[in-house]
Amino acid sequence: MAKIRIYKVAEQLGMPTHEVMDILKALGSDVKNHMSSIDEEYIELLQEEREYRKKEEEKNRKRKERTIQLKESPHLKDIARLLDMHWEDIVIKLADWNVIFDSKKPLPPLVVERLAREKNWEIIWEDSLREKTIEALQGGLGIRPPIVTVLGHVDHGKTTLLDAIRRSKVAQSEYGGITQKIGAYQIEVSNKKITFVDTPGHEAFTAMRARGAQVTDIAILVVAADDGVMPQTIEALQHAKAADVSIIVAINKIDKSGANPDRIKQQLSDYGLVPEEWGGDTIFVNISALQKKGINDLLEMILLQAELLELKARHQGYATGTIIESRLDRGKGPVATVIVKEGTLKIGDFFVAGATWGKVRSLFSVNGKKVKEAIPSMPVEIVGFSELPPAGTQYMVIEDEKIARLIANQKQLKEREKSLKGSSAQITSLEELLSPEEGKKRELNIILKADFQGSLDAIEKVLSQIGSEEVSIKVLSKGVGNINEADVVLAAASNGIVIGFDVKLPSEVSKNAKREGVDVRLYRIIYDVIDDLQNAIKGMATPKQYQESIGKAEVRAVFKIPKTGVISGSYVTSGKIERNAFVRVIRKGEILEESAKIVSLKRFKEDVKEVSMGYECGIGLDRFEDFEEGDILEAYIIREE
Numbered sequence: 001m002a003k004i005r006i007y008k009v010a011e012q013l014g015m016p017t018h019e020v021m022d023i024l025k026a027l028g029s030d031v032k033n034h035m036s037s038i039d040e041e042y043i044e045l046l047q048e049e050r051e052y053r054k055k056e057e058e059k060n061r062k063r064k065e066r067t068i069q070l071k072e073s074p075h076l077k078d079i080a081r082l083l084d085m086h087w088e089d090i091v092i093k094l095a096d097w098n099v100i101f102d103s104k105k106p107l108p109p110l111v112v113e114r115l116a117r118e119k120n121w122e123i124i125w126e127d128s129l130r131e132k133t134i135e136a137l138q139g140g141l142g143i144r145p146p147i148v149t150v151l152g153h154v155d156h157g158k159t160t161l162l163d164a165i166r167r168s169k170v171a172q173s174e175y176g177g178i179t180q181k182i183g184a185y186q187i188e189v190s191n192k193k194i195t196f197v198d199t200p201g202h203e204a205f206t207a208m209r210a211r212g213a214q215v216t217d218i219a220i221l222v223v224a225a226d227d228g229v230m231p232q233t234i235e236a237l238q239h240a241k242a243a244d245v246s247i248i249v250a251i252n253k254i255d256k257s258g259a260n261p262d263r264i265k266q267q268l269s270d271y272g273l274v275p276e277e278w279g280g281d282t283i284f285v286n287i288s289a290l291q292k293k294g295i296n297d298l299l300e301m302i303l304l305q306a307e308l309l310e311l312k313a314r315h316q317g318y319a320t321g322t323i324i325e326s327r328l329d330r331g332k333g334p335v336a337t338v339i340v341k342e343g344t345l346k347i348g349d350f351f352v353a354g355a356t357w358g359k360v361r362s363l364f365s366v367n368g369k370k371v372k373e374a375i376p377s378m379p380v381e382i383v384g385f386s387e388l389p390p391a392g393t394q395y396m397v398i399e400d401e402k403i404a405r406l407i408a409n410q411k412q413l414k415e416r417e418k419s420l421k422g423s424s425a426q427i428t429s430l431e432e433l434l435s436p437e438e439g440k441k442r443e444l445n446i447i448l449k450a451d452f453q454g455s456l457d458a459i460e461k462v463l464s465q466i467g468s469e470e471v472s473i474k475v476l477s478k479g480v481g482n483i484n485e486a487d488v489v490l491a492a493a494s495n496g497i498v499i500g501f502d503v504k505l506p507s508e509v510s511k512n513a514k515r516e517g518v519d520v521r522l523y524r525i526i527y528d529v530i531d532d533l534q535n536a537i538k539g540m541a542t543p544k545q546y547q548e549s550i551g552k553a554e555v556r557a558v559f560k561i562p563k564t565g566v567i568s569g570s571y572v573t574s575g576k577i578e579r580n581a582f583v584r585v586i587r588k589g590e591i592l593e594e595s596a597k598i599v600s601l602k603r604f605k606e607d608v609k610e611v612s613m614g615y616e617c618g619i620g621l622d623r624f625e626d627f628e629e630g631d632i633l634e635a636y637i638i639r640e641e
């Protein structure tokens with residue numbers, strides 16, 4: 001066996017001699033110094049060991065480099081410093097995540113970790129610091145009243161019930177003073193409060209949820225005893241279930257002669273709402289909203305249910321909440337009703353609600369009385385908005401006026417961008433839903449509509465069999481009949497898709513679906529449903545897109561045209577430019593804009609579909625206006641494989 005000296009080995013492997021000797025010694029060899037010789041066959045082993053050590057070193061180095069050790073609960077400014085971020089940027093992010101910023105308090109651990117992760121850092125909390133920080137933030141957690149929404153089929157008595165409750169509990173004198181409907185009210189029974197959202201109907205309920213606002217804890221499902229369970233009763237029930245709220249059934253109109261509460265209990269049992277007396281856990285209460293009978297029982301049941309739910313909220317600190325309704329008041333300007341979720345809302349607070357911001361100038365209770373502050377679950381009217389915020393918008397108090405304005409402006413920008421792109425970032429389609437996300441099992445939420453019960457059951461059965469390891473299929477709601485507004489809203493709120501089997505999609509509903517970015521699919525053959533879903537689950541339905549270049553133009557002049565915007569007078573140097581193409585803007589070899597859509601293509605004053613090589617034309621783009629002479633516009637079309 002050939003021998004080789006250690007210093008030669010070291011040279012050959014590019015390793016320091018001491019390291020070679022180190023490894024050899026660890027192997028049991030009795031090497032003395034760099035002049036010692038070893039068998040050549042050791043070289044491979046040395047090399048492997050060297051590689052392994054290198055990788056470990058690298059790992060260790062990364063581990064050390066990318067961790068932040070925390071010895072104290074970090075406040076926002078600490079984290080900004082540690083992550084080398086602007087604290088304003090962090091505050092904007094927090095607003096996006098609906099996390100209250102309070103400079104006097106530490107940031108919640110999860111938020112710290114998430115911020116760090118975005119910058120590729122790992123947070124190491126010393127000892128029990130993480131727990132301590134959580135404890136410190138939870139100070140002031142207290143019971144809060146339940147928030148109740150009334151749902152049910154048309155004419156089953158939702159409005160009458162809400163009215164009856166309000167009239168029975170709010171003193172007549174106060175009630176008389178209310179001229180405006182403000183979307184919510186609060187009553188007191190046996191020294192406990194209950195908040196009612198006064199916009200009955202599951203569409204409103206789910207529309208709010210679609211905006212990310214889940215205000216309801218308990219849904220009262222009103223069913224008229226003489227009419228029984230109707231399509232919208234089921235729809236409402238499914239919406240409430242999808243939102244994961246507790247349901248109490250109020251069997252209404254028991255004063256009527258045809259009233260048959262047992263039949264309703266039977267019907268609802270089929271949908272999983274089994275009365276307690278039959279061994280289930282759903283509370284049923286018989287009422288007559290018109291004759292104000294059973295109202296107290298119902299309220300008691302709501303309180304009982306609320307107790308079981310152990311509803312709690314942070315009472316201290318800055319407030320967050322949800323806009324329930326907004327209106328323009330002649331005297332007060334834009335006002336909105338907010339139900340407070342956390343914290344205490346006070347006069348003088350700065351706030352952000354979606355793209356609007358403001359300062360709380362005055363607060364009114366829902367009975368029209370001036371109040372100084374509002375605590376969790378309390379509905380309150382706020383004066384001081386800069387613009388009207390839409391219902392369902394999240395509301396949050398911001399410590400600093402400048403930041404409040406900044407966040408609102410950012411939101412405005414984002415919304416404008418979204419409307420330019422024509423669709424929201426949360427488009428949920430089969431394709432997108434199924435695009436893989438780090439090792440998580442994905443859920444495909446389906447709203448199923450069919451021509452009759454038989455087909456509905458059949459499809460649901462096959463759907464339950466085609467989930468895969470990565471994707472499970474969940475039928476959120478099912479019903480007989482055409483696709484309607486409520487289906488679309490539910491899909492939007494639950495990131496689901498609507499599947500229609502031998503039913504119609506009315507054009508109004510279709511428009512809304514498009515606007516909301518909801519994927520609606522219509523089928524006539526059951527196997528097509530299965531095929532499509534199976535393919536989608538396998539990822540085969542994701543069409544591969546590629547860009548096909550069609551031509552180039554060079555900017556020769558730049559014009560500003562009133563109302564139209566900036567137009568580049570260009571000369572087509574190769575291929576052609578088509579009106580429906582996308583454009584890449586290149587200046588001196590640098591890409592300034594990757595994907596702008598052509599919004600105007602003209603020859604002289606005429607709109608044209610395409611312009612070929614050798615011709616001049618005017619090109620306007622949707623997201624780029626800063627043309628300069630000499631810019632190259634590369635036109636391409638997106639095709640699917």
Ligand SMILES: Nc1nc2c(ncn2[C@@H]2O[C@H](COP(=O)(O)OP(=O)(O)OP(=O)(O)O)[C@@H](O)[C@H]2O)c(=O)[nH]1
Nearest residue numbers: 153154155156157158159160252253288289290291
């Ligand atoms: N007999 C009787 N009639 C009732 C009762 N509750 C409501 N009604 C009547 O039923 C009709 C419909 O009541 P509403 O409260 O408007 O029903 P709703 O569910 O709010 O209806 P929409 O707002 O159209 O969805 C009205 O004429 C009420 O007077 C009741 O307990 N008994």
